[in-house]
Amino acid sequence: MKDESFRPNRVLSYFQEEWKTLFFVAVSGLIYNLGLLAGPWFEGKMTGKLVDLLGGTGTFHQMLMLVTAYVVSIGIVQVSRYFKRFYVRRFANNVNRHMKQILYGTLVRKSRLELEAEGTGNVLTKAILDVDDCVEGMRKFTTEIFDTGVALLAYACMLLWYDWKLALLCMIFPPISYVIAEKMRVMVQKTGAAYKVQSGALSAATLDRATNAITYRVFGCEEDRKAAYEENLSAYESAAVRANIWNTAMPPIYRMISMTSILFILYFGGRNVLHEGWTPWTIAVFTTFLSCYTKLATKSSSAAKLFNAVHKAQVSWKRIKPLLQNSKAEPELPAAAPAELNVDHLHFAYPNGKEIIHDLSFQAAPGQIIGVTGPVACGKSTLGKTFLCESPYEGSITFGGKELGKMEKADRNRMVGYLGHDPELFHGSVEENIRLGGKEGAEEMIRVVCLEDEVKAMENGIHTLVGTGGIRLSGGQAQRLALARTLYHKRPVLVLDDPFSALDKETEAQIFVNLKELAKDSIIILISHRLYLFDQMDQVIWMDECHTKVGTHEELLATVPSYAELCSNQTKGGSF
Ligand SMILES: Nc1ncnc2c1ncn2[C@@H]1O[C@H](COP(=O)(O)OP(=O)(O)OP(=O)(O)O)[C@@H](O)[C@H]1O
Numbered sequence: 001m002k003d004e005s006f007r008p009n010r011v012l013s014y015f016q017e018e019w020k021t022l023f024f025v026a027v028s029g030l031i032y033n034l035g036l037l038a039g040p041w042f043e044g045k046m047t048g049k050l051v052d053l054l055g056g057t058g059t060f061h062q063m064l065m066l067v068t069a070y071v072v073s074i075g076i077v078q079v080s081r082y083f084k085r086f087y088v089r090r091f092a093n094n095v096n097r098h099m100k101q102i103l104y105g106t107l108v109r110k111s112r113l114e115l116e117a118e119g120t121g122n123v124l125t126k127a128i129l130d131v132d133d134c135v136e137g138m139r140k141f142t143t144e145i146f147d148t149g150v151a152l153l154a155y156a157c158m159l160l161w162y163d164w165k166l167a168l169l170c171m172i173f174p175p176i177s178y179v180i181a182e183k184m185r186v187m188v189q190k191t192g193a194a195y196k197v198q199s200g201a202l203s204a205a206t207l208d209r210a211t212n213a214i215t216y217r218v219f220g221c222e223e224d225r226k227a228a229y230e231e232n233l234s235a236y237e238s239a240a241v242r243a244n245i246w247n248t249a250m251p252p253i254y255r256m257i258s259m260t261s262i263l264f265i266l267y268f269g270g271r272n273v274l275h276e277g278w279t280p281w282t283i284a285v286f287t288t289f290l291s292c293y294t295k296l297a298t299k300s301s302s303a304a305k306l307f308n309a310v311h312k313a314q315v316s317w318k319r320i321k322p323l324l325q326n327s328k329a330e331p332e333l334p335a336a337a338p339a340e341l342n343v344d345h346l347h348f349a350y351p352n353g354k355e356i357i358h359d360l361s362f363q364a365a366p367g368q369i370i371g372v373t374g375p376v377a378c379g380k381s382t383l384g385k386t387f388l389c390e391s392p393y394e395g396s397i398t399f400g401g402k403e404l405g406k407m408e409k410a411d412r413n414r415m416v417g418y419l420g421h422d423p424e425l426f427h428g429s430v431e432e433n434i435r436l437g438g439k440e441g442a443e444e445m446i447r448v449v450c451l452e453d454e455v456k457a458m459e460n461g462i463h464t465l466v467g468t469g470g471i472r473l474s475g476g477q478a479q480r481l482a483l484a485r486t487l488y489h490k491r492p493v494l495v496l497d498d499p500f501s502a503l504d505k506e507t508e509a510q511i512f513v514n515l516k517e518l519a520k521d522s523i524i525i526l527i528s529h530r531l532y533l534f535d536q537m538d539q540v541i542w543m544d545e546c547h548t549k550v551g552t553h554e555e556l557l558a559t560v561p562s563y564a565e566l567c568s569n570q571t572k573g574g575s576f
Pocket residue numbers: 350351352354356375376377378379380381382383
């Protein structure tokens with residue numbers, strides 16, 4: 001696998017990791033660029049030979065030899081160019097894949113809250129566009145090190161060899177274009193960053209449009225949403241145009257500046273040929289010098305282009321760097337042993353200050369089922385998520401005497417299993433969705449959640465694909481599949497948030513029986529709106545406006561009128 005010293009948040013590490021590919025790039029790049037020098041040399045020689053031929057001092061055979069050698073050298077240069085490009089592309093593809101793998105690894109380990117805070121569109125942009133831009137910068141850098149760096153050096157040496165004074169005079173201009181390119185860096189970066197932000201907003205708007213399409217249609221909001229989307233699109237287009245202008249308008253200007261030296265070559269080079277200048281030249285040397293300088297100036301404008309690409313890559317790198325962390329897949333550790341759960345004077349408030357849980361205390365022993373209920377939006381799901389410790393709480397939640405909030409995430413994962421509102425099925429088979437990295441079969445859990453017959457009836461049974469691109473499951477099927485996954489990864493504390501909301505009464509009752517049997521030594525915290533199983537709970541937590549009441553079903557019936565009323569409404573056959 002990968003080298004231990006590899007540091008994903010250091011650009012150099014990616015170059016080091018690909019040293020073999022870069023070795024081939026270096027060899028083919030050197031042959032290509034040194035071979036390029038042969039071009040101006042042959043061109044000068046051929047011009048000289050042509051003058052000789054016309055003056056009657058050269059032979060046609062000599063000219064033919066020269067042309068043949070020129071063609072062969074072009075062949076060698078082009079073949080090495082092909083190999084260089086091939087290996088540079090391979091380098092870029094390898095880095096791109098590796099960076100995306102690392103980023104993906106980090107994103108899937110981020111908590112729900114962190115992802116929400118970051119914004120889905122922004123995350124998608126980071127995962128795809130920023131990595132692409134970053135790797136593109138690295139690719140251009142690798143290419144230009146040879147195509148520009150080595151070539152420029154070689155051309156410069158050749159020019160100095162022919163007339164060092166004229167060469168120095170001409171070579172003042174390319175650095176001026178570099179300096180200007182460097183000064184323009186801020187604008188390239190600024191417009192590039194603005195483009196990225198708009199791109200993130202557009203991704204979020206597209207996702208929102210696709211995810212909520214039915215709701216918008218049913219409520220007749222399509223036109224409004226379309227207008228909002230168009231607004232995003234226009235902002236994105238303007239940002240893209242601005243970024244593009246700064247990216248593409250500058251290189252021609254850099255090139256013009258570099259080319260100013262041609263005027264000096266024509267004047268001082270002409271004087272050299274007339275033997276009135278600094279060094280006596282033949283017409284062949286004049287041609288070689290001019291051709292060599294034109295190539296040097298063209299190359300130096302590529303260097304300016306390289307600055308732009310690297311600056312653009314820097315913007316992307318800054319955005320993704322915090323997400324590029326060593327995120328080796330944490331191996332699933334075995335579940336912790338059963339133990340007591342102790343919740344003591346628990347308080348919880350969201351960062352906006354709104355208190356949701358106020359002074360809740362209860363204890364649970366292995367094998368107990370705790371029902372949690374209360375009016376809509378009273379904080380039931382918040383209580384469930386508190387056990388995941390995504391946000392800090394006050395008071396204490398201990399399992400086996402250890403404080404959950406102070407544990408390493410991996411240790412906490414061994415203790416608490418969680419099933420939220422959203423089934424969160426991924427693209428994969430029914431079996432893969434249940435096992436999620438586990439090795440053994442998933443059939444037992446399919447039976448526990450009463451999904452056996454339905455899975456058998458599917459075209460490929462347990463191997464049927466679900467999630468994006470797979471078959472469409474009903475709400476109740478998706479819910480049971482997600483429950484099967486939670487139960488498969490057995491934990492001594494199971495938090496199940498409304499796991500039966502999409503099921504009929506009989507199925508719910510059957511699953512509850514199976515669940516009790518399966519999780520005999522687990523503590524189950526069952527959040528639900530529907531109460532007809534609550535008389536089988538060991539304890540019930542009633543939540544209302546951040547106040548909580550804990551007791552047996554019978555105790556709450558006697559002491560909490562709202563609970564008694566809700567139970568009575570439901571058992572009269574009212575809501576289910
Ligand atoms: N991330 C959050 N930041 C701030 N407030 C939140 C957040 N999540 C939920 N809330 C608020 O906390 C309160 C309780 O929400 P919660 O989802 O826990 O209630 P619930 O009882 O599970 O609701 P339901 O009966 O609809 O399932 C609500 O007022 C909600 O707006």
